[in-house]
Structures are given as C-alpha cells and as structure tokens.
Amino acid sequence: MTKVRDDRATTEVTLGVDIGTSSTKAVLVDAAGEIVGQAVAEHRVDRPEPTWAEMDGRTWWREFVDLTGELLAAHPEAAVIAVGVSGMGPCVLLADDRDQPVRPAILYGVDMRATAQIEELTTELGEDMVTAIGGSRLTTQAVGPKLRWVAEHEPEAYAAARRLFMPASFLARHLTGEYVLDHHSASQSTPLYDVERRRWHEPWWERIAPGIERPRLVYPKDVVGAVAAEAAAETGLPAGIPVISGTIDAWTEGISAGAVRPGDLLLMYGTTMFLVATDIRTMRHPSMWTTVGAFPETMCLAGGLATSGAVTDWLRRLTGADFPTLLSEAEASGPGARGLLMLPYFAGERTPILDPDARGVIAGLTLDHGRGDLYRAALEATAFGVRDNVDAMREAGAEITRIVAVGGGTQGRLWLQTVSDVTGLTQHVPRLTIGASYGAAYLARRAVIGDFPIEDWNDTAIVIEPNTATRVGHDANFARYRALYAATRDIQHALARGKHATV
CATH class of the missing domain: 3.30.420.40 (ATPase, nucleotide binding domain)
Structure with a gap:
C-alpha cells in the first residue's frame, strides 16, 4: 500500500527513471520514501523482421525529458536533488562520435537475429572459454554476437559507430557527458567482460568490437557526474545535481525490494x-x-x-x-x-x-x-x-x-x-512494488546522504511461510x-x- 503524502512532507526529492520494454516510468520520491509523483510514457518495440526486436534509442532521452518536465510541472514544490536511471538490458545501441545512434537499438534476449553469429563465436572462442571468462554461454541475450551481426549485415552503420550504450548509460551520457557502463550491465555483455576480474576482456573486445570505445566501468550506485548545463536547460532539472550510473531494470527492481x-x-x-x-x-x-x-x-x-x-x-x-x-x-x-x-x-x-x-x-x-x-x-x-x-x-x-x-x-x-x-x-x-524507477530513486538518495537500508523506505508487508x-x-x-x-x-x-x- 502506497503511503499517503501529507502537506508537511519535504520538498526535497530524488528522480528515478526506468526505460522498460513497453514504457518509460518516472517517479519522484521524498526523503521518507513516499511517492510524490509518477508519470508513464508508453512506447512500442519495432519488429521489422519476425525474430527482431529493436527500438529507436532517441526515444529514451526524449521520454526522459518529457516525463521529467511533466513531473516538475505537476509538482512545483518538489526540489530534485539527485537523479537515478535504469533500463532494460542487455541492449546494443551503437552511436557515433556525437552520441547519435547509427541504427535502432537491438534489444535483449527477445531479439534472436544473431543465431548464426552465436554459433560462429562459440566455435571461434570455445564454449568452455566463453563461460569461464564471460560467465555464461552465448545466447540471444549476449551482446557480442549482435555486434558482429551489425558489422556483417550493416557495415556502414558499424563503421560510423564509436560508442556502445544501454538505456541507463545513454541517459547518463546525455545528463552528464560521461561515457560509462555499470559492472552488472557489462557482465551481461557476453563475451566482452571478464566476470572474475571485473574488467573488459580486451582481446575479445578488439576481436568483436573493433573501433568501439570501451566505456568506463562503474557500479550502479556510483555517482558518474552532475547534470550539465545543457541537460538542465532541456529537462528543467537543476544543473550540478548528482546522477548515478544505474543498471538493468530487473536488478534495480531487486534493489527496490x-x-x-x-x-x-x-x-x-x-x-x-x-x-x-x-x-x-x-x-x-x-x-x-x-x-x-x-x-x-x-x-x-x-x-x-x-x-x-x-x-x-x-x-x-x-x-x-x-x-x-x-x-x-x-x-x-x-x-x-x-x-x-x-x-x-x-x-x-x-x-x-x-x-x-x-x-x-x-x-x-x-x-x-x-x-x-x-x-x-x-x-x-x-x-x-x-x-x-x-x-x-x-x-x-x-x-x-x-x-x-x-x-x-x-x-x-x-x-x-x-x-x-x-x-x-x-x-x-x-509494501511497495513500484519497480525499477523506485529503486533508481533510492540509489540517487543514497548518493546524496550515504548508505541506508531500503527497508527504511520499503519494508516487508506480507510474509508467506511454507x-x-x-x-x-x-x-x-x-x-x-x-x-x-x-x-x-x-x-x-x-x-x-x-x-x-x-x-
């Protein structure tokens, strides 16, 4: 049951935004974990071929701007002090050196276009080595085969690509100018990341993603930068407030619970x-x-x-x-x-x-x-x-x-x-099952005041014993x-x- 906010609630809030498969959700949360405001923008997955699932990555920033503006207009008393981001994944959004997408983002495991590349890379790298370094077998969830698919089927788009984004990191880039990816999202970018050493596996990155700059690795709770003046002007957010890295939505929802x-x-x-x-x-x-x-x-x-x-x-x-x-x-x-x-x-x-x-x-x-x-x-x-x-x-x-x-x-x-x-x-x-946007807002609050348990915001409502x-x-x-x-x-x-x- 959602707490009812009263007139005495603080005006200091954190903003959490989650880019999901069917919608983007934004939430304003105050210091006590009460929900001040919510907004949703529906969108759709494009399926130009039966096994494809993709989306215009520019939609993610546009909806962030729209929802933020909607919430700020509806709640003029709310002063945003930090921003949290989250999104579906692992996705493949390739962008040029001006951060403009060179093609639509290829979504996570629901996009099954790269089956030939999965088999090819498994044979090329060795299944045992892939699982030893990347942690998992190559499946439709993996990033590496989809990068190779783009290189093979859309060479002009790949030649123009310089950076690799997922929804959360794309928002962080637009907000702060920082090019980052959190360790969890990176660990789902099989086989580009070494899960034991927690770093990019450079030999395979150069083999599978040549010409693509490796993003700086951070953790979901880390502050990656501050809202830049240009982003502030576009969104209405205060310039200089912190922005966390965030991560993939299921894990952000886990944080919220x-x-x-x-x-x-x-x-x-x-x-x-x-x-x-x-x-x-x-x-x-x-x-x-x-x-x-x-x-x-x-x-x-x-x-x-x-x-x-x-x-x-x-x-x-x-x-x-x-x-x-x-x-x-x-x-x-x-x-x-x-x-x-x-x-x-x-x-x-x-x-x-x-x-x-x-x-x-x-x-x-x-x-x-x-x-x-x-x-x-x-x-x-x-x-x-x-x-x-x-x-x-x-x-x-x-x-x-x-x-x-x-x-x-x-x-x-x-x-x-x-x-x-x-x-x-x-x-x-x-008590609250708002989802990943709430978890992103929680991480943003932690970035401002330091560590505190999510139970201070969202305690257990029901316990089911076997x-x-x-x-x-x-x-x-x-x-x-x-x-x-x-x-x-x-x-x-x-x-x-x-x-x-x-x-």
Whole structure:
C-alpha cells in the first residue's frame, strides 16, 4: 500500500527513471520514501523482421525529458536533488562520435537475429572459454554476437559507430557527458567482460568490437557526474545535481525490494517469471546467467520461466471465468489439484532445461475435473518450475534462504502460498512494488546522504511461510513433474516440429 503524502512532507526529492520494454516510468520520491509523483510514457518495440526486436534509442532521452518536465510541472514544490536511471538490458545501441545512434537499438534476449553469429563465436572462442571468462554461454541475450551481426549485415552503420550504450548509460551520457557502463550491465555483455576480474576482456573486445570505445566501468550506485548545463536547460532539472550510473531494470527492481543480500532470491511474478539469486561467490550453471551483482561485493545467478501468468491468463480466456472465480475454485480444489499434474512449457522453456521445443502437458485428466482443478494445476506447475530453478541454483552453490517476491502476481495469496509450499522457502513481499524507477530513486538518495537500508523506505508487508503439512505431497508431485518431462520430451519435440502421425 502506497503511503499517503501529507502537506508537511519535504520538498526535497530524488528522480528515478526506468526505460522498460513497453514504457518509460518516472517517479519522484521524498526523503521518507513516499511517492510524490509518477508519470508513464508508453512506447512500442519495432519488429521489422519476425525474430527482431529493436527500438529507436532517441526515444529514451526524449521520454526522459518529457516525463521529467511533466513531473516538475505537476509538482512545483518538489526540489530534485539527485537523479537515478535504469533500463532494460542487455541492449546494443551503437552511436557515433556525437552520441547519435547509427541504427535502432537491438534489444535483449527477445531479439534472436544473431543465431548464426552465436554459433560462429562459440566455435571461434570455445564454449568452455566463453563461460569461464564471460560467465555464461552465448545466447540471444549476449551482446557480442549482435555486434558482429551489425558489422556483417550493416557495415556502414558499424563503421560510423564509436560508442556502445544501454538505456541507463545513454541517459547518463546525455545528463552528464560521461561515457560509462555499470559492472552488472557489462557482465551481461557476453563475451566482452571478464566476470572474475571485473574488467573488459580486451582481446575479445578488439576481436568483436573493433573501433568501439570501451566505456568506463562503474557500479550502479556510483555517482558518474552532475547534470550539465545543457541537460538542465532541456529537462528543467537543476544543473550540478548528482546522477548515478544505474543498471538493468530487473536488478534495480531487486534493489527496490531489498533482494540484494547473500541468500536472497528475487522472484518476479508476471506473464513470465524471472529469478535472481545473490551470493558473495561466483555461481555457475550451464543453463543460467552468471553476472556481477548490483553491489560490488555480490555475484548473481539468474534464470527464468518462459510462462507463468501467461498460462493462468490462457485458462481465464479459455474458460471465460474471471480470476476471482478461478482462484476460489482452485482454493477448493486443494493441494495436488485432485490428481492433475501440468508442465507449464506452453511457450517452450528457458531455465533450467533450455528447451524451446518443450510444450505444455496436462496429465491425469478425468471427466470429474473442472476449471478450478486446471487452475490449481497451473499454479502448482509454475511453483514446480521455480523449485526446478532453485535446485539448479543450489547445485551451482547458491545458498538460498528466502524469496523476495515482486510483480503483479504477488496480489494473489494462493499463488504465493503455493510457491512457498512447493519450495519450502519463506517469501517476503515488500509494501511497495513500484519497480525499477523506485529503486533508481533510492540509489540517487543514497548518493546524496550515504548508505541506508531500503527497508527504511520499503519494508516487508506480507510474509508467506511454507505449510509443512503439504510438503510430502508436493515432493512426490515434483518428482513426477520432472519424470513427466523426461518421459514426454521426444513427443513434445515431434509435435512442436509438426511431425504428426498420420492415420
């Protein structure tokens, strides 16, 4: 629940701006963590080819200017004392020596144009060396193959390029004139960055990104400079106030919820699910992304489910029932969904199985089952997917002791309880789930007054403890969940590729 701001609240605020996939969000936050004002600008992803996902990088600065102006006009009493930035990533925005984009920004893993370059670089550099230095295998998430794609397919654009930006660093450049990239974003720029030495891997940078200047490396909380006079005139912000580096949005959202300490697992409930485990040690798993953490002393291991809320929404549309009705009927169904077991691979699966040709399976159906049973099975399926990832992360050395839950799915108590029951982990849901823009505003405040815990702003609102009475049944079904995938994998693949048997 958002605090209600009263007339006595301080006028000193920090500005947090996050460039997301579908919108840019800006927020003004006062010294007590109260939200003074919010503004949103919608935008769209361009898909000139079926597997491409790109965006005009100039949109990012234009929306920053527009939203900042909107907030300052709506709240003339607010005095901005620092700026925090955040954005989706890892992205590839190439710009010339005047910081003008030479082509649209290529987005993160949703852009799959560079598959040939992924195979080429994996062979060229060696998969073991790539994972040893870069922390992760080359996938559609990686920056290096996309740079090579531009060099090979758009040589004129590449020849004009001098700098590499992501949304947060592009905003920082426009605000301060500084050319930087935070260590976390750099660690997702596989294979250009050495995750163990925390520096650019110069031999591979020169091989894959020749002619591109390497940005200075900083941490997300670092002040990279002050708002320059030109940026102040354009935005209405005071000249000379500090600007932090910021980082990729999922990690900034983790900061906003306090999921940044060793032992924490950030779990983002949404159309898909994203998981980030934090530790002080380097954790590696073949299917997951090893990265530098949001803070200097931490490392992260990240994974994700391809669907979660997407499956429950599919059931809602299929049955014509609303969510409250489905949740009520799922509650009545009880643990185990009256003998149903679902694989939630309705759009393939990311981690830990890395199987784009996996497909959804519903086992155990009888004529007695209803939509509430199906909905319960879907919730349990996503919980099993989370547990599968938690087990993989623990195999990689992560010591997960609690889940910090964020996202739209946290509004449903049954889903939260199911995940805790299946994983055996306690979940903490913060009071505010505004997202990355709030985390950016928090880091900006720290830049002014020094370190303080996010809990001073955003404490825990709900704690979900696992129900030990259901654990034996969930353990048995989790074993069946894994066995069901192994037993039906070949059939799933055949169906996905259209190899239907004919009669």
